Amino acid sequence: MVDFSRLAYVDIETTGTKPTRDQITEIAIVQTLNGKIIDKWQSLVCPNTFIPTMIQQLTGITPDMVIDVPTIDKIIPVIIEKLADHVLVAHNARFDVSFLRNAFKQNNIEFKYPVVCTVKLSREMYPTFKRHNLDSIIKRFGLTCESRHRAMDDAAILPEIVARMKSDFNQQKVLQAMASQQKLSSVPPHINPDIFSTMPNEPGVYLFYGETGNLLYVGKSVQIRARVMSHFSSDHSHDREMRMAQQVHDIEWIITAGEFSALVLESELVKSRAPLFNRQLRKQKSLFTIYWDNSLDKTVAQPSVIDINTLNTQSKKSSLKNTYGLFKNRRTATETLRKLKDENQLCGIQLGLEKGKGPCFSYQLKKCKGICCGKETTIAYQIRMQQALAPIKIKGWPYQGTIGIKEYNEQSDISCIHIISHWLYLGKVNNESELVDFNFDVTAKLDQDFYKICISQLQKSHRFINLANLNQ
Template sequence: MTALAFVDLETTGATATSDRITEIGIVEVDADGTVREWQQLVNPGTRISPFIENLTGISNAMVADAPPFAEVAEEVLRRLRGRLFIAHNARFDYGFLKNEFKRTGVDFRAPVLCTVKLSRTLYPEFKRHSLDSLIERHSLIANGRHRALADAQLIHQFWQKIHVDRSSADIDAALKTLNTHPSLPPHLDASIIDELPETPGVYLFYGEASEHGDLPLYIGKGKNIRSRVLSHFSADHRSAREMTLAQQTRRIDWIETAGEIGALLREAALVKTMQPTQNRQLRRNDEVCTWTLVDAGDGWLRPGLSLAGEIGFGIDSACYGLFKNAREATQTLRKLVEAHQLCDILSGLDRQVGDKPCFGHQTRRCKGGCVGKEPLAKHSMRLLGAMVTLKLASWPFPGPAVIREGDEAHLIDAWRYLGTARSDDELHALLDTQRPPFDRDTYKILCKHIGSMRPVSG
């Protein structure tokens, strides 16, 4: 018989990267059947919300004098080492413990069994497999709910119950089904499946190291790193690109984030920096440019093309459109000029030779601003009206701002992503870093979250 550990945790929330453990319950079952139980309150180092207090019965006062996880980490590791990690919705508990151990410098790994999946496999005739459903269905004895040891005891009871209801052959078949890993590239270690977190973040596929160093083949992001990574390999038989990526992948790395915004920003920044060969989008955009309106005097506003990296995007500057290059920018302006009967010369698309009108006036499209038939100010107002659909959002703060997401703070300055901090010290260190070049993809991400930005004080 394999040594087992039935585990349940109580936490301050549902996100393993930003929330913390408040209680640990473990039922150890040795290979000879010996059972030991252990329970420990944990000081999460943060406030427990009233909702979680009511749900678990664990209050801020109860954990005030409890040890932090770092002080009990060695004890927890001793009780879990060498055992099959069994939990209900196991990814939740396993993910929290991995993150807590990671903060102490320990890379925790264990084989995992989820009793939700086990129940679905053994009892497919039932629709619900929550712990409350198992209590009712199998007449489990609950000494309390939403307390760590009580719930760990219920999981142990369910394990004992299935060995009464089902044959050993049925249980072994179910365990074999659950332990069957998805199809992976031949050069990847199958154990990576158990390591991939079910949290938001960025993942990196690496090939064989070359003379250019260990650079990634591909960088992606997802709300759930594990499912997103596995989706690449489940699709490799339908897409030549995915098949090539799968064949070349030798290693996978990842960066967990507090949420989707952080994942989007990290992905855009990493792709620009590392230039993976398989990323077709989010590549460097050094030639990105934008239109501004230059005051040429006498009421004449003339479009001027500038590289986006040279623009401050402040409240006092108006910019129109982000284009891959000057050619795309000119094509867009020309379509606006034609659609709104604007002057080619006054719009900067053509040069005036002597007193000759622009080509548009000759074809009766231009209203004659180039030869004095339309006042310059009136043409400028029509030009403004035509370009308003291209207007970019101005940077609304006099200096840097942050977007808070979980326990992370994303630092932004003039639409440039400076980095992510988890403490005030890290944030202030980022303030001293050099601003990166303007990036069109980062701008598009941040524009959707401008309402969440707050200026950096001090």
């Protein structure tokens, strides 16, 4: 049972917004007992790093002010003393707590205190108001904060805000709201915690939206609610998670038939809607590969970088056997060839990286074994070439023809059959009866992300259906 009679109102100023990179420059703690202030403490902190000009203008804290003040490791013992037996209260507490937790972690000290966020408190007590940032609340309540963005003034205004809430409602309701935060303490300030009571713990995708309805992120999981909560509980140690959590205002989800369905849907949504925080799975205009006919002949075929979708992978079932690697552009594929050359003493001329006849440049540097000038046999070079390319070889399709991956989510009674042929995603149906009238996507192209999904998922215990006899 958390005792809310002792509160420690905390505010910090920092060199930036990233808790794993930026540093604390000032901290203030205002202690109250049963609503009355019993102690105020404030200290500047030497960040041992540059304070950006924009931050100096915002806070008024300049480099000269923090030259001869203690570093955070010297102040942590005082912070521990001030927070002992108190509930930490902060406005947008996720920000302050993330910086403090990282500072404690760097000094091998566990940061574990009950936390109340006054942004969440304001949202719950005044749900009809749209904005709950500190400036908006100060204006709404007619309060005065002389030095905004200085730790002591920002911390000292918070007891006044809480007192106003108790006046507008009653102390018991405010304490109940504080207690409810302890159950879902990691929920971002702009999210209504009630959303988690209806969020399913089933396979599917989830979508994070910003204040204006812009899509921030799409993710997938076999347990949606658990995965969403993990985003928010770990954000103190990841700058990207922290920035995303600060911007999330709404969450949607789509339940799927299983893990494979969730992976496919996630990839489709990221490509079609380009969420701000999704770095992977982006739509690609072209996909390139290294094509090399490795028949052990008397002559060595030169590898070439080609758009892989120029190969008809459905009608020419063996067309992928001579392909190596999947690349977003020609430059990356060429750089891979160059790296293989250097690591395996291959010939720049034979790889198409150099022009001309006679010894290649690498041979002159003793980094080629001499296929270009008759010092190495064709067979020996081809074998070495095969060995060098083997780790990036595109895997052959392990089935006779088209297959279906069947999934069923018993909890939500959702079924799905995904139709795949030679790493191409041809579409999906809800059940086997729909296969009769299924129209294949004849425009399907090889997709790097779907290829990776298949490679990982085909090793799992999915239910497979042989669809080799389907008309295509």
